[in-house]
Amino acid sequence: MMNMQAFCSSxxxxxxxxxxLSDFLVEEKRKVTSGDYEGSRFVGYxxxxxxxxxxxxxxDAFKKAVGGIxxxxxxxxxxxxxxxxxxxxxxxxxxxxxDEPLKQEKQQxxxxxxxxxxxxxxxxxxxELQWGALKTAVLGMYYPHPDRPNAVExxxxxxNIVSAHKYLVYAPSDELLDLIINATVPQxxxxxxxxxxxxxxxxxxxxxxxxxxxxxxxxxxxxxTRTAMFGKTRTGKSNIVKIIAESVILTxxxxxxxxxxxxxxxxxxIFDINGEYANDNPQDDSASLATAHADxxxxxxxxxxxxxxxxxxxxxxxxxxxxxxxxxxxxxxxQERHPSDYVSSFLSVEIPSFEQIEGMENPGDQIRARRxxxxxxxxxxxxxxxxxxxxxxxxxxxxPRFARRTRTAVYQSVDQTxxxxxxxxxxxxxxxxxxxxxxxxxDRLRSTSGDHNLFDSDDEALLGFLAPRxxxxxxxxxxxxxRIYHDPNATxxxxxxxxxxxxxxxxxxxxxxxHPEVMNYFSRWLSEEIFAHQVDLFSSNALNDHYIQLYxxxxxxxxxxxxxxxxDIYSRIAKEGAKYHLGxxxxxxxxxTISRDLLAQxxxxxxxHISSRPEVTxxxxxxxAYEDLIxxxxxxxxxxxxxxxxxSHRFVIPVQANKFTPQxxxxxxx
Ligand SMILES: Nc1ncnc2c1ncn2[C@@H]1O[C@H](COP(=O)(O)OP(=O)(O)OP(=O)(O)O)[C@@H](O)[C@H]1O
Numbered sequence: 001m002m003n004m005q006a007f008c009s010s011x012x013x014x015x016x017x018x019x020x021l022s023d024f025l026v027e028e029k030r031k032v033t034s035g036d037y038e039g040s041r042f043v044g045y046x047x048x049x050x051x052x053x054x055x056x057x058x059x060d061a062f063k064k065a066v067g068g069i070x071x072x073x074x075x076x077x078x079x080x081x082x083x084x085x086x087x088x089x090x091x092x093x094x095x096x097x098x099d100e101p102l103k104q105e106k107q108q109x110x111x112x113x114x115x116x117x118x119x120x121x122x123x124x125x126x127x128e129l130q131w132g133a134l135k136t137a138v139l140g141m142y143y144p145h146p147d148r149p150n151a152v153e154x155x156x157x158x159x160n161i162v163s164a165h166k167y168l169v170y171a172p173s174d175e176l177l178d179l180i181i182n183a184t185v186p187q188x189x190x191x192x193x194x195x196x197x198x199x200x201x202x203x204x205x206x207x208x209x210x211x212x213x214x215x216x217x218x219x220x221x222x223x224x225t226r227t228a229m230f231g232k233t234r235t236g237k238s239n240i241v242k243i244i245a246e247s248v249i250l251t252x253x254x255x256x257x258x259x260x261x262x263x264x265x266x267x268x269x270i271f272d273i274n275g276e277y278a279n280d281n282p283q284d285d286s287a288s289l290a291t292a293h294a295d296x297x298x299x300x301x302x303x304x305x306x307x308x309x310x311x312x313x314x315x316x317x318x319x320x321x322x323x324x325x326x327x328x329x330x331x332x333x334x335q336e337r338h339p340s341d342y343v344s345s346f347l348s349v350e351i352p353s354f355e356q357i358e359g360m361e362n363p364g365d366q367i368r369a370r371r372x373x374x375x376x377x378x379x380x381x382x383x384x385x386x387x388x389x390x391x392x393x394x395x396x397x398x399x400p401r402f403a404r405r406t407r408t409a410v411y412q413s414v415d416q417t418x419x420x421x422x423x424x425x426x427x428x429x430x431x432x433x434x435x436x437x438x439x440x441x442x443d444r445l446r447s448t449s450g451d452h453n454l455f456d457s458d459d460e461a462l463l464g465f466l467a468p469r470x471x472x473x474x475x476x477x478x479x480x481x482x483r484i485y486h487d488p489n490a491t492x493x494x495x496x497x498x499x500x501x502x503x504x505x506x507x508x509x510x511x512x513x514x515h516p517e518v519m520n521y522f523s524r525w526l527s528e529e530i531f532a533h534q535v536d537l538f539s540s541n542a543l544n545d546h547y548i549q550l551y552x553x554x555x556x557x558x559x560x561x562x563x564x565x566x567x568d569i570y571s572r573i574a575k576e577g578a579k580y581h582l583g584x585x586x587x588x589x590x591x592x593t594i595s596r597d598l599l600a601q602x603x604x605x606x607x608x609h610i611s612s613r614p615e616v617t618x619x620x621x622x623x624x625a626y627e628d629l630i631x632x633x634x635x636x637x638x639x640x641x642x643x644x645x646x647x648s649h650r651f652v653i654p655v656q657a658n659k660f661t662p663q664x665x666x667x668x669x670x
Contacts, residue, residue: 004083007144015150017183018087018142020175025082028170041066041171043075046164047100051157052138055098056169060130066171067208069094070199072632072654074180075136077167088143090158091180092136092169093651095628100133137628139651142180152183154650177213185648186218191247193217193240193644197656200636215655217244219251221647222585223266223547224578226601228594229587230619231608236640237587238276240606241551242289242660244585245270245277248549249296249506263296264504266547266583269497269530271523273553275301275512279308290508292662298500300493301510302485302518311496313509313522314487317380318387319395321373322353324380324486328479330521342473346465349458351376354395367401368456374400375462378429380486382466382476387425388488398428402435403448410438410445429466436463485518494529501530501548516557523558528569534580547581555586556593574598592618604646609637625652 007013008022024041031040043066044058054077063069076089141158145151172180181196196213204210222244229237245268252266270277270289277289278299290297290308299310317324329347332339339347352369360366377398381387392398399422411418414434422428435454439445445454455463468475497507509526511519530548537543550573552558558570573582574597588594592615599622607626610616616633620626625645626633629652633643640657 003085004087007087016144017150017152017179018144020179021078021087021089021142024170024173024176025078037065039065041173042168043069043171044169046077046167046169047133049161049164049167050138051161053095054092054136054138054164055133056092056136057100057131057133058169059132064205067210068205069134069171070201071096072629073198074139074172074177075169076172076176076180077169079162080166080168086144088141090141091139091154091651093139093628095135095137098133098135100131142183152179154184156650174211174213177211181213181649181653182216184650185216185646186220189219189247189251190216191219191243191251192658193243193247194640194642194655194657197641197654200632200638200641215644215653217247217644217646218648219244219248219266221604222248222549222583223252224581224583225603225647226574226577226583226598227585227604227606228591228599228602229585229606229608230589230591230615231606231610231642232589234639235608235637236642236657237606237608238274238553239640239660240642240657241270241585241587242277243658245289245506245549245551246293246660246662249293252504252547253296254504262502262504262546265545266549267501267504268506268549268551269501269526270506270508270551271519271553272508272510273512273519275305275510277551278310278508278510279305279512286660287662289506289660289662293506297506297508299508299510300497302514302522303510303512305510308510310510311493312487312490313493313511314485314490315492316388316391316488316490317385317486318377318488319391320353320492321351321376322356323492325349325351325376327485327521328482331482331518332478340473342461342464342468342470343478345461346379349461370396371400372458372462374398374428375432375459375466377425378432379462379466379476379479381425381429383479383483385483385486386488391488392425398422398425400428400431402431402454406445406448406454407431410434413438413442432463433467436467439463440469494526497526498529498533502533502546520557523552524569527573531569531573531577531580531582534582538580543581547583550582550584552584552586555588556590559586559595559598561593561595571595571597574601590615591622605644605652607633607643608639608641609633625650629654 002010004022008019013019028040028042031037043062044056046054047057048055056075058069071094073094075092075094077092078089079085138158140154140156142152142154145153177196192214194215196211196215198211202210227244229240231237248266248268249264252264254262254265256263272278278301280286280288280291290299299308300313301308301310302313304310304312315324315327332343332347349372351372357366357369360369407418411434419427422431435445439455446452447454465475500507509522511522527550530550534543534548537546559574573584574595577584590612591599605623607619610633613634616630620630623645626643629643640659642655642657643652644655645652
């Protein structure tokens with residue numbers, strides 16, 4: 001590889017990012033030779049060097065000239081004879097102050113001076129005392145990428161170390177910091193997430209300004225990967241999630257074609273527990289993600305909000321009897337640990353779907369299966385679930401088709417005449433109630449052929465719920481409270497959402513004000529369907545560039561640390577998601593409450609303030625890159641001040657995240 005001089009004069013290297021290094025060093029050298037130290041970035045020499053740490057010596061004057069060297073500052077170490085080598089530098093992070101060889105003597109001098117009441121120090125003593133040492137971590141080495149033109153490679157180790165006196169240490173300029181932080185981030189699909197912020201303290205040294213180095217992320221790093229947001233409440237996690245979700249919208253857009261109508265290569269589903277992605281926040285004076293990207297986002301809400309256009313996160317319980325019965329089953333069992341026997345029997349019934357009935361060959365089986373649905377419809381009707389009669393007619397109407405002879409006998413037993421045919425849900429419910437009564441009180445009703453009972457055990461369970469044997473039992477009234485999840489005009493939202501997501505839309509599920517169990521239910525159901533959809537694409541070799549991103553908040557509820565938990569959809573997404581192009585972004589306050597599997601698989605981390613030492617230590621144990629940052633995470637509390645580590649970064653970057661201000665155009669992204 002060519003040395004620095006040859007590198008600078010080579011026409012092919014004119015655009016190379018490491019030219020910034022050579023320009024920087026040439027300028028520093030000029031300052032030394034001309035004696036003009038104004039604006040010099042030199043900070044000192046290396047006292048001791050190892051493969052992982054280096055101790056540097058510096059003076060107050062150098063520190064002042066570069067605007068201070070706070071903890072976690074990034075410094076660069078270059079060979080003193082840098083011209084002889086290809087352009088490269090090692091990156092150091094300041095960890096703490098270190099003992100220097102003359103510490104004892106300096107303390108002795110200072111002590112003596114004060115003892116002799118001589119607080120005014122002469123310039124020579126001052127100059128003696130102002131030197132100090134800093135311990136730094138060696139983060140790695142930047143050098144020209146061996147395989148790619150105009151690119152930089154960062155290694156986590158050093159290729160060689162020589163004696164300490166052969167190195168010089170500088171505080172990088174903003175241009176070099178930009179290279180240090182952003183050069184390893186893919187050029188494609190970039191967005192700014194914030195600016196480099198080395199300290200929480202914003203007081204610049206006299207005559208100095210703070211760094212203003214934008215920090216870029218690439219959405220390539222988030223596609224199909226796992227991203228964690230850790231930090232106490234109100235520290236800015238959701239704000240970052242909004243920036244990431246928006247950057248996905250902006251950078252993955254494509255022109256739909258007839259063969260491939262997708263608007264984006266990445267579809268997204270945001271499980272919005274607090275309604276903050278779906279709804280504008282007038283207090284914050286901020287537009288939501290959905291408002292800013294109305295063409296790219298679709299909201300589904302359990303409780304629709306007046307100012308937010310949304311589709312209902314509801315189901316037509318009549319049109320999807322199998323699913324809605326399943327929902328009732330989940331809700332009731334979550335409400336009551338030990339429901340009464342008749343309720344339990346009703347919940348245990350397998351209500352067939354219309355598709356299953358269509359697949360049945362025997363017409364008798366079809367009629368019996370349909371009757372189960374009709375019994376269930378009668379229950380819904382008695383519980384006050386409003387039907388869409390057009391849908392009911394399309395689904396085959398309400399006639400249970402009992403034999404005329406049986407009907408006449410049943411109605412006559414209560415001195416009634418059967419209507420010629422059943423055409424309303426009221427007539428249907430009444431007929432089933434009479435049949436149930438007759439079946440219990442008289443001889444068991446028999447099938448037309450006479451070789452078996454008219455009702456099997458599932459029918460009995462359904463009728464037992466429609467018309468309970470005990471007068472005090474609530475029967476259908478028990479499910480009245482779940483009418484809020486029913487909408488006679490709703491389609492199956494899961495199918496609809498999957499279609500939208502596959503098309504590249506961002507679907508926001510506004511789950512605010514919903515019961516936690518309801519939230520969990522909808523989240524799980526949708527996650528299962530999305531997972532199954534991606535698995536299908538994978539097994540039919542059609543995954544290509546079809547990605548889906550899922551965003552979960554309060555992730556400890558979905559991915560608990562409890563190892564005993566059964567493997568469910570969430571742990572599958574955590575473990576196998578990458579294979580199926582399923583990415584996820586999850587937020588929680590405490591890393592220790594999250595499943596170890598998920599933590600171990602997480603590629604990107606965003607950490608705001610955490611106030612518990614065990615939590616931060618857990619994070620550091622999980623990812624060694626956070627080891628040196630424990631104190632900072634514990635001490636600094638500014639909203640949006642985040643320590644970021646993405647797949648493209650080899651070390652943690654302290655960033656002040658931008659406050660989310662929706663970008664309707666592609667202004668923030670490249
Ligand atoms: N980068 C930022 N700059 C300025 N203000 C911010 C920034 N990030 C967040 N905030 C403000 O901090 C407050 C909390 O932000 P946010 O809701 O993102 O926090 P959170 O960690 O997600 O909270 P929770 O865990 O309670 O959901 C909001 O008022 C938001 O406007």
